[in-house]
Amino acid sequence: MKLLGDYHTHTTLSDGHSLLEDNVKSAVNKGILQLAITDHSFSHMAHGITREKFEEQKKEINELKSKYSNIQILHGVESNLMSLEGDIDVKQNERENFDILVVGYHYTYKPLSFKNFFNFWLPSVLHITTKKRVQKNTMAYINAMQKNDIDILAHLNYGIKVDPVQIAKVAKEKEVYIELNAKHLGFSDKQLLEMVETGVKFIIDSDAHYCENIAKNNMAFAAIERLNIPKTQVVNLNDFPKFKNYNKDKKY
Numbered sequence: 001m002k003l004l005g006d007y008h009t010h011t012t013l014s015d016g017h018s019l020l021e022d023n024v025k026s027a028v029n030k031g032i033l034q035l036a037i038t039d040h041s042f043s044h045m046a047h048g049i050t051r052e053k054f055e056e057q058k059k060e061i062n063e064l065k066s067k068y069s070n071i072q073i074l075h076g077v078e079s080n081l082m083s084l085e086g087d088i089d090v091k092q093n094e095r096e097n098f099d100i101l102v103v104g105y106h107y108t109y110k111p112l113s114f115k116n117f118f119n120f121w122l123p124s125v126l127h128i129t130t131k132k133r134v135q136k137n138t139m140a141y142i143n144a145m146q147k148n149d150i151d152i153l154a155h156l157n158y159g160i161k162v163d164p165v166q167i168a169k170v171a172k173e174k175e176v177y178i179e180l181n182a183k184h185l186g187f188s189d190k191q192l193l194e195m196v197e198t199g200v201k202f203i204i205d206s207d208a209h210y211c212e213n214i215a216k217n218n219m220a221f222a223a224i225e226r227l228n229i230p231k232t233q234v235v236n237l238n239d240f241p242k243f244k245n246y247n248k249d250k251k252y
């Protein structure tokens with residue numbers, strides 16, 4: 001199985017270990033045709049990219065685009081899901097400025113308020129997995145999709161437990177891709193098959209923090225084979241994805 005693109009990768013501007021250009025070189029060597037750079041966004045306490053660096057990164061990407069004409073480089077961010085209401089750390093007016101919005105939960109996000117600390121940050125850090133909490137977490141992702149123009153939901157079930165099938169139903173409606181992440185593939189086979197039934201589209205990402213890991217994802221490849229997931233439902237095995245700010249004319 002071969003990917004056409006990898007849409008979730010990190011550089012030294014967040015917690016990645018490779019320079020942006022090394023990510024691009026590695027992607028070119030692997031023969032993929034699109035690469036997105038998606039560092040952790042602004043409220044990630046330890047490793048978030050600053051807004052200033054994000055602008056510098058954009059300039060660097062624009063320069064690299066002319067140097068590497070055989071690959072399309074997309075600029076994006078991995079934003080933090082930060083509340084039960086679906087808040088993320090990218091403002092509405094910033095959304096226009098980049099190509100691809102990946103959203104994931106990380107316990108390292110900076111709590112928004114006292115209330116947010118107690119109703120979302122702390123229960124998540126304590127790994128509370130009661131039915132009620134799982135439903136709240138599920139609604140947090142659904143609210144995030146209703147509120148924001150999200151392209152990819154990253155590593156569901158990593159950090160907080162959710163019902164991925166409920167999320168998949170809304171993701172299909174909102175044309176959001178569900179990620180099959182190389183390191184955190186948090187779905188049971190049963191859940192994956194039920195998600196397939198919803199008609200949602202998956203996207204395979206490496207979440208590479210080292211450039212050599214770009215386009216690698218053996219866990220996703222194995223799950224697709226094992227469960228006979230239709231390849232037509234995994235967007236980057238066939239085609240370039242449609243993102244809300246890039247390739248808008250493509251079909252979901």
Ligand SMILES: [Zn+2]
Pocket residue numbers: 078104105106154155
């Ligand atoms: Zn992540």
Ligand SMILES: [Zn+2]
Pocket residue numbers: 008010078207
């Ligand atoms: Zn990541």
